[in-house]
Amino acid sequence: MEWLSEFGAIAAMQGFNGLSVFCVLLLMALGLAIIFGQMGVINMAHGEFLTIGAYTTFVVSSLTEQYAPAFGPYYFFFAIVLSFLIAGAIGWLVEWAMISKLYQRPLDTLLATWGLSLVMQQTFRSIFGAREVSATLPEWLMGSWNPTETIDIPRNGLFVMGLTILLTAIIFLMLYRSRWGLQVRATMQNRVMSRAVGINTKRVDRMTFALGCGVAGVAGAAFTTIGSTGPTAGSLYIVDTFLVVVFGGAASLFGTIASAFSIAQAQSIMEFFMSGSMAKVLTLSAVILILMMRPQGLFSIKVRK
Amino acid sequence: MNPTLDKLLGGKQGAIGLAVLAALILVVFPLLLDAFRLNMVGKYLTYAFVAVGLVLCWGYGGILSLGQGIFFGLGGYCMAMFLKLEASDPESTKIQSTPGIPDFMDWNQITELPMLWQPFHSFGFTLLAVIAVPVLLALVIGLTMFKRRVGDVYFSIVTQAIALILTVLIIGQQGYTGGVNGITDLKTLMGWDIRTDEAKLILYFVSAFLLFGCILLARFIIASKLGRLLLAMRDKEERVRFSGYDVASFKIFVFCVGAAFSAIGGAMFTLQVGFMSPSFVGIVPSIEMVIFAAVGGRLSLLGAVYGALLVNFGKTYFSESFPELWLYLMGGLFIAVVMYFPNGLAGLWDSHGKRWLTRIKPKANAPVKTEPVAKPVAKAAPTPELETTP
Numbered sequence: 001m002e003w004l005s006e007f008g009a010i011a012a013m014q015g016f017n018g019l020s021v022f023c024v025l026l027l028m029a030l031g032l033a034i035i036f037g038q039m040g041v042i043n044m045a046h047g048e049f050l051t052i053g054a055y056t057t058f059v060v061s062s063l064t065e066q067y068a069p070a071f072g073p074y075y076f077f078f079a080i081v082l083s084f085l086i087a088g089a090i091g092w093l094v095e096w097a098m099i100s101k102l103y104q105r106p107l108d109t110l111l112a113t114w115g116l117s118l119v120m121q122q123t124f125r126s127i128f129g130a131r132e133v134s135a136t137l138p139e140w141l142m143g144s145w146n147p148t149e150t151i152d153i154p155r156n157g158l159f160v161m162g163l164t165i166l167l168t169a170i171i172f173l174m175l176y177r178s179r180w181g182l183q184v185r186a187t188m189q190n191r192v193m194s195r196a197v198g199i200n201t202k203r204v205d206r207m208t209f210a211l212g213c214g215v216a217g218v219a220g221a222a223f224t225t226i227g228s229t230g231p232t233a234g235s236l237y238i239v240d241t242f243l244v245v246v247f248g249g250a251a252s253l254f255g256t257i258a259s260a261f262s263i264a265q266a267q268s269i270m271e272f273f274m275s276g277s278m279a280k281v282l283t284l285s286a287v288i289l290i291l292m293m294r295p296q297g298l299f300s301i302k303v304r305k
Numbered sequence: 306m307n308p309t310l311d312k313l314l315g316g317k318q319g320a321i322g323l324a325v326l327a328a329l330i331l332v333v334f335p336l337l338l339d340a341f342r343l344n345m346v347g348k349y350l351t352y353a354f355v356a357v358g359l360v361l362c363w364g365y366g367g368i369l370s371l372g373q374g375i376f377f378g379l380g381g382y383c384m385a386m387f388l389k390l391e392a393s394d395p396e397s398t399k400i401q402s403t404p405g406i407p408d409f410m411d412w413n414q415i416t417e418l419p420m421l422w423q424p425f426h427s428f429g430f431t432l433l434a435v436i437a438v439p440v441l442l443a444l445v446i447g448l449t450m451f452k453r454r455v456g457d458v459y460f461s462i463v464t465q466a467i468a469l470i471l472t473v474l475i476i477g478q479q480g481y482t483g484g485v486n487g488i489t490d491l492k493t494l495m496g497w498d499i500r501t502d503e504a505k506l507i508l509y510f511v512s513a514f515l516l517f518g519c520i521l522l523a524r525f526i527i528a529s530k531l532g533r534l535l536l537a538m539r540d541k542e543e544r545v546r547f548s549g550y551d552v553a554s555f556k557i558f559v560f561c562v563g564a565a566f567s568a569i570g571g572a573m574f575t576l577q578v579g580f581m582s583p584s585f586v587g588i589v590p591s592i593e594m595v596i597f598a599a600v601g602g603r604l605s606l607l608g609a610v611y612g613a614l615l616v617n618f619g620k621t622y623f624s625e626s627f628p629e630l631w632l633y634l635m636g637g638l639f640i641a642v643v644m645y646f647p648n649g650l651a652g653l654w655d656s657h658g659k660r661w662l663t664r665i666k667p668k669a670n671a672p673v674k675t676e677p678v679a680k681p682v683a684k685a686a687p688t689p690e691l692e693t694t695p
């Protein structure tokens with residue numbers, strides 16, 4: 001019986017490992033699902049908005065440590081809100097200055113936002129240095145939770161998971177249950193008609209883009225609990241994130257969740273049997289093969305074009 | 306003039322442009338630059354192959370491949386495998402535990418030459434593989450994507466993902482590919498030492514001539530009916546489809562041509578630089594290659610060459626002197642070209658350079674009389690004239 005419980009413990013921890021990867025992927029993909037999935041804007045600088053959130057958290061953490069150590073255990077919630085606001089504000093500016101002029105040319109948006117990502121990376125490097133930094137975690141995020149003697153689940157992973165669920169729920173409510181979400185979906189499906197019925201599509205675009213960037217900022221804040229942040233941290237995942245959104249089927253939030261889940265589980269299960277790089281190669285190749293057979297992704301809403 | 310020749314040269318203006326570029330590359334650079342700098346220009350010219358292919362695919366075909374580094378890399382790796390096998394004959398590798406195989410295989414405890422490497426003993430096979438491997442991959446990607454009418458944006462993302470996969474694969478399979486360092490220490494090509502200054506000069510001219518061959522071929526494609534169809538497809542794909550054309554096969558064809566150009570560039574890169582590594586395959590180099598074409602002008606074949614040369618000169622200069630500034634500049638270049646100069650240098654030349662030329666010409670040819678007449682007219686109706694006077 002002992003080997004069985006040990007096997008169970010390994011399976012539970014391995015499963016949790018996959019769930020952590022899933023949360024990371026989903027957090028990154030949520031913002032992109034709004035910006036790319038709903039608006040159709042290819043924002044290659046999405047990873048940098050994530051890094052903005054991570055650096056914001058780092059700055060808040062160092063300031064708290066220096067000036068208000070008593071505030072230590074609670075600073076993280078403040079940092080999350082601040083990350084959302086800062087990343088959202090910068091996103092608002094970027095939409096105003098750049099994206100709004102390129103809606104007719106999606107491929108050019110891709111190149112321009114890639115340029116933006118280079119500029120942002122170098123800005124991070126100039127301000128924070130090339131070395132990776134990490135925020136000081138509050139006491140309650142460290143250590144692990146042991147439901148049984150052999151199972152060992154890190155607390156920061158649990159926290160990220162909770163945050164992911166909360167954020168997903170909020171975005172779902174906003175997109176599908178609020179008047180604003182209705183306007184967003186209407187604008188994306190038929191811009192001219194939406195304008196005709198009195199929706200200010202320009203404002204909707206700007207708000208949607210800002211919201212997507214803000215969500216990326218929150219994701220960045222969450223990442224600081226798992227790993228350290230460098231100037232190029234965001235760009236490492238940008239292609240994976242795009243694949244998650246495309247694989248799920250653009251414009252489908254449920255698809256994004258399902259695709260993040262399947263990619264994450266496939267990768268972490270394969271990592272158990274082979275090297276990390278081969279697991280990644282096989283996962284990505286499988287995604288691309290499926291996309292070649294089913295270009296619209298896993299779940300797609302039917303839109304007449 | 307012979308109509309085919311006229312097509313190739315692109316009329317009088319095209320011929321002049323080609324002659325200027327040929328003079329620059331074949332005469333001015335070799336005379337002015339020392340061996341080291343000329344070798345560097347030769348390296349930049351290999352990127353120009355990719356940029357010329359991108360003008361065809363992106364400018365004319367409307368398909369933006371963010372994975373040209375895949376084909377550049379595959380061409381380069383095929384050539385590097387042949388050269389590496391030649392460099393690791395049993396005599397010079399006798400200190401290894403298994404003589405006669407490339408050094409990095411020996412370091413990775415591989416005791417036998419892998420099957421994949423066997424055919425690269427033959428130079429004929431290598432030359433074939435340099436073109437065939439990338440073109441076959443492009444064909445497979447094109448067949449699966451374009452036949453299913455995958456949109457432009459999705460195509461870009463998928464090609465980018467393939468570039469990522471290939472890089473991770475090359476780095477992960479260190480024993481078979483040389484890993485992060487790539488395939489290094491290439492010495493001779495069929496017994497001919499490629500590291501001497503003389504060999505580098507010859508290789509420079511070889512790649513220059515190959516580049517002009519590619520430009521002429523691309524011009525021929527653009528001037529033919531196929532070129533018109535490509536343009537029509539880029540602007541109104543549905544209409545071309547309704548007219549009874551198989552849109553997908555044209556896209557596949559032009560994508561394969563772009564891949565072949567990139568692969569030739571990659572092979573020449575390996576020969577001139579003496580190594581090949583995954584840092585020329587992945588996402589970042591692939592997207593940088595797009596900016597070469599964008600800076601030069603996505604609709605101009607010659608512009609693509611100038612774009613590749615200029616951006617790379619800039620990159621070398623700035624990353625040597627002001628490494629901090631380079632990324633700002635590169636990023637700014639991406640944004641500025643896309644937002645303000647979508648037709649790149651060639652577009653600027655068309656809108657400003659030519660006008661400047663024609664302004665000089667009438668002064669020389671036209672009789673003096675017309676000038677005083679022209680000016681009062683301009684004053685009487687200022688609006689059209691305002692645009693031309695800066």
